[in-house]
Amino acid sequence: MPEKKRIYLDNAATTPVIPQVIKAMEPFWNQTFGNPSSLHEEGRRARVIVEESRRTIAKLLNVKPAEIFFTSGGTESANTVITGGFLEIGWKSIIITATEHKCVIKPAQRLTKHDVSVITVPTDRRGKVLLQELRTAIEQSERPTLVATIHGNNEIGTINPLDDIASIVKKHRDVYWLVDMVQTIGHIQVDLSHWDIDFAFASAHKFHGPKGCGFLFMKEGLPSIPLIMGGAQERNMRGGTENVPGIVGMATALKWMIDNLDKHYNHIANLKRTFIKNLKEISSEIAINGPEGEDSLPTIVNVRFPQVKDPLLLQMSLDIGGVSASIGSACASGTTEFSHVLKAIGVPADEAPIRFSFSPLNTIEEVGRALEVIKSVIFKI
Amino acid sequence: MPEKKRIYLDNAATTPVIPQVIKAMEPFWNQTFGNPSSLHEEGRRARVIVEESRRTIAKLLNVKPAEIFFTSGGTESANTVITGGFLEIGWKSIIITATEHKCVIKPAQRLTKHDVSVITVPTDRRGKVLLQELRTAIEQSERPTLVATIHGNNEIGTINPLDDIASIVKKHRDVYWLVDMVQTIGHIQVDLSHWDIDFAFASAHKFHGPKGCGFLFMKEGLPSIPLIMGGAQERNMRGGTENVPGIVGMATALKWMIDNLDKHYNHIANLKRTFIKNLKEISSEIAINGPEGEDSLPTIVNVRFPQVKDPLLLQMSLDIGGVSASIGSACASGTTEFSHVLKAIGVPADEAPIRFSFSPLNTIEEVGRALEVIKSVIFKI
Numbered sequence: 001m002p003e004k005k006r007i008y009l010d011n012a013a014t015t016p017v018i019p020q021v022i023k024a025m026e027p028f029w030n031q032t033f034g035n036p037s038s039l040h041e042e043g044r045r046a047r048v049i050v051e052e053s054r055r056t057i058a059k060l061l062n063v064k065p066a067e068i069f070f071t072s073g074g075t076e077s078a079n080t081v082i083t084g085g086f087l088e089i090g091w092k093s094i095i096i097t098a099t100e101h102k103c104v105i106k107p108a109q110r111l112t113k114h115d116v117s118v119i120t121v122p123t124d125r126r127g128k129v130l131l132q133e134l135r136t137a138i139e140q141s142e143r144p145t146l147v148a149t150i151h152g153n154n155e156i157g158t159i160n161p162l163d164d165i166a167s168i169v170k171k172h173r174d175v176y177w178l179v180d181m182v183q184t185i186g187h188i189q190v191d192l193s194h195w196d197i198d199f200a201f202a203s204a205h206k207f208h209g210p211k212g213c214g215f216l217f218m219k220e221g222l223p224s225i226p227l228i229m230g231g232a233q234e235r236n237m238r239g240g241t242e243n244v245p246g247i248v249g250m251a252t253a254l255k256w257m258i259d260n261l262d263k264h265y266n267h268i269a270n271l272k273r274t275f276i277k278n279l280k281e282i283s284s285e286i287a288i289n290g291p292e293g294e295d296s297l298p299t300i301v302n303v304r305f306p307q308v309k310d311p312l313l314l315q316m317s318l319d320i321g322g323v324s325a326s327i328g329s330a331c332a333s334g335t336t337e338f339s340h341v342l343k344a345i346g347v348p349a350d351e352a353p354i355r356f357s358f359s360p361l362n363t364i365e366e367v368g369r370a371l372e373v374i375k376s377v378i379f380k381i
Numbered sequence: 382m383p384e385k386k387r388i389y390l391d392n393a394a395t396t397p398v399i400p401q402v403i404k405a406m407e408p409f410w411n412q413t414f415g416n417p418s419s420l421h422e423e424g425r426r427a428r429v430i431v432e433e434s435r436r437t438i439a440k441l442l443n444v445k446p447a448e449i450f451f452t453s454g455g456t457e458s459a460n461t462v463i464t465g466g467f468l469e470i471g472w473k474s475i476i477i478t479a480t481e482h483k484c485v486i487k488p489a490q491r492l493t494k495h496d497v498s499v500i501t502v503p504t505d506r507r508g509k510v511l512l513q514e515l516r517t518a519i520e521q522s523e524r525p526t527l528v529a530t531i532h533g534n535n536e537i538g539t540i541n542p543l544d545d546i547a548s549i550v551k552k553h554r555d556v557y558w559l560v561d562m563v564q565t566i567g568h569i570q571v572d573l574s575h576w577d578i579d580f581a582f583a584s585a586h587k588f589h590g591p592k593g594c595g596f597l598f599m600k601e602g603l604p605s606i607p608l609i610m611g612g613a614q615e616r617n618m619r620g621g622t623e624n625v626p627g628i629v630g631m632a633t634a635l636k637w638m639i640d641n642l643d644k645h646y647n648h649i650a651n652l653k654r655t656f657i658k659n660l661k662e663i664s665s666e667i668a669i670n671g672p673e674g675e676d677s678l679p680t681i682v683n684v685r686f687p688q689v690k691d692p693l694l695l696q697m698s699l700d701i702g703g704v705s706a707s708i709g710s711a712c713a714s715g716t717t718e719f720s721h722v723l724k725a726i727g728v729p730a731d732e733a734p735i736r737f738s739f740s741p742l743n744t745i746e747e748v749g750r751a752l753e754v755i756k757s758v759i760f761k762i
Contacts, residue, residue, distance in 0.1 A: 212624025243593025
């Protein structure tokens with residue numbers, strides 16, 4: 001009897017690498033394997049592909065190649081702006097929203113030991129940052145100030161209103177703006193030149209690229225704020241031999257995602273609609289944490305099962321049934337603390353939240369099967 | 382006419398990934414692709430392999446698995462100790478040798494802006510740190526102090542006397558010891574538990590593993606000093622989704638290197654001996670920068686060609702002849718400044734230094750062919 005194929009609905013945690021990306025990386029393991037900093041043929045060939053990948057990514061996001069810096073992922077990129085910026089620019093204040101990812105919250109909080117004020121701006125019940133409170137926080141902050149506002153939330157899928165935020169942040173001198181785009185770049189339309197953002201970042205493995213590779217966008221003309229120093233790589237913004245296969249894989253994956261964005265978006269939005277509609281038919285008590293509509297990512301659905309008291313038990317039961325979903329974010333898994341994002345939007349701590357997240361690889365048939373598993377499981381536990 | 386195969390003698394810059402490593406990484410692109418922090422089956426399977434890789438590496442180096450932290454490479458590891466340590470432990474002094482890699486020098490120097498004293502201890506003409514000067518520097522340093530002594534130098538191959546250094550460093554309270562083992566781990570015998578080192582690091586792509594992956598050894602019981610914060614990965618020492626294929630590849634490569642270490646060592650030492658002997662027969666003016674014997678790495682030969690005034694021209698001519706070698710280190714390539722390592726050992730700036738570096742994959746036949754190319758080239762330019 002063939003094993004039933006599992007249904008992976010945890011694409012906000014990580015995604016499988018698509019075959020064309022595996023193939024694109026192949027020549028760079030032991031053929032074009034040189035160090036891009038080496039001047040000989042092997043090195044020069046590696047350099048060419050690194051710069052070609054940079055141009056590909058820059059073009060897809062409508063920015064200049066010189067504004068893209070390769071890193072090991074989203075978390076390193078965020079830490080570069082926060083900690084590298086602290087060491088080089090000397091943040092006096094860091095303003096974050098209540099629903100930032102831990103890769104922003106934790107390095108910011110550490111800097112309170114080093115006399116940096118960290119101000120958390122609350123959100124509304126949909127997870128959007130409160131604009132008036134953001135404005136006040138910026139006005140009252142000691143400069144230089146870093147403002148971090150996540151674009152698409154990784155737990156509940158809220159999309160923050162970047163146009164409105166820009167009009168507040170960009171009015172002030174010595175105020176820099178950082179936007180976590182890990183869940184949006186490759187998933188929804190992003191023209192990085194549109195908002196006058198100072199720093200933004202993404203992670204390859206969230207869009208079917210390899211783990212261990214990401215990038216930081218940094219607006220031209222800003223001071224250098226390296227976190228990791230060593231060789232002159234990335235124009236002194238990031239030391240260490242470039243992860244050539246990773247960079248090629250990332251560019252290939254992002255190109256596939258953005259070239260097919262409309263098709264993917266419609267497909268995933270349909271999966272999400274179908275999923276939510278059918279979920280609510282299972283039980284009227286099932287609710288969605290965060291927004292459901294246009295102002296949310298099509299990829300993420302955070303579901304509240306009020307009948308279920310133990311989200312871990314529910315997640316495990318789904319897992320046994322062949323459905324992979326998560327409690328909050330993967331980065332917070334293993335810890336028992338209640339999600340700071342759900343707390344920020346006022347979800348009671350005793351109602352089981354489960355995050356389902358889709359990718360272009362998921363099918364409507366998988367959604368149907370997942371609903372069957374959910375149905376059978378929630379009435380059992 | 383078939384193209385003549387190039388001779389890659391720049392293995393200290395980077396190495397090709399060996400086929401068994403490519404194969405070992407394969408299942409982790411889109412089969413076992415989960416996020417190790419996820420609690421479902423995909424995540425748990427990824428977690429298992431990450432921890433298995435950690436145990437493999439720990440065992441090969443005779444330390445505990447809990448003492449190994451995965452990073453994106455050597456440079457990140459060094460920066461973790463220097464900058465993470467500054468933020469968490471609060472280095473007042475950092476003592477480095479004159480022949481450290483830039484991944485140690487640069488982050489240390491940056492901290493002088495933040496009231497950290499950086500003291501550079503000179504070396505002898507072979508590149509070994511002067512022990513009496515090291516002792517004095519430590520005694521006079523304001524604590525807490527970080528002492529960084531490179532194990533095997535990446536430009537001239539000098540092996541520092543860790544036994545002697547340990548007897549000096551480990552006498553003092555609030556003095557921490559960091560050892561750059563990028564060129565030694567996997568290449569010469571290293572029992573990491575032997576010297577009571579606090580921090581050491583290595584990089585996978587220097588031993589036929591993938592780029593973008595390395596590790597930091599940190600002695601049990603030391604305070605947590607993360608550089609990159611976010612999720613609770615690596616027991617809160619390094620946020621960001623683990624580079625699962627990279628970690629598996631690194632463990633596989635290191636196991637191959639260490640399981641075959643004696644065989645590789647003898648093979649490479651023979652290549653180096655043959656190379657040097659024949660070089661000197663080409664011209665009696667050709668000399669070696671740094672030591673040649675037991676106190677040097679078998680992998681690295683830094684050659685001085687006093688007849689040649691322009692090392693770049695020599696390197697390019699070798700490249701055209703099919704031989705890949707480097708001027709100093711790859712990390713310093715592209716810059717025109719004279720190597721700080723060669724300056725430290727008293728090499729005149731007007732004598733062309735070329736580094737040749739071997740790996741187990743090089744053959745004696747390649748060394749013979751390289752010598753022919755060198756011969757034909759140096760008399761031409």
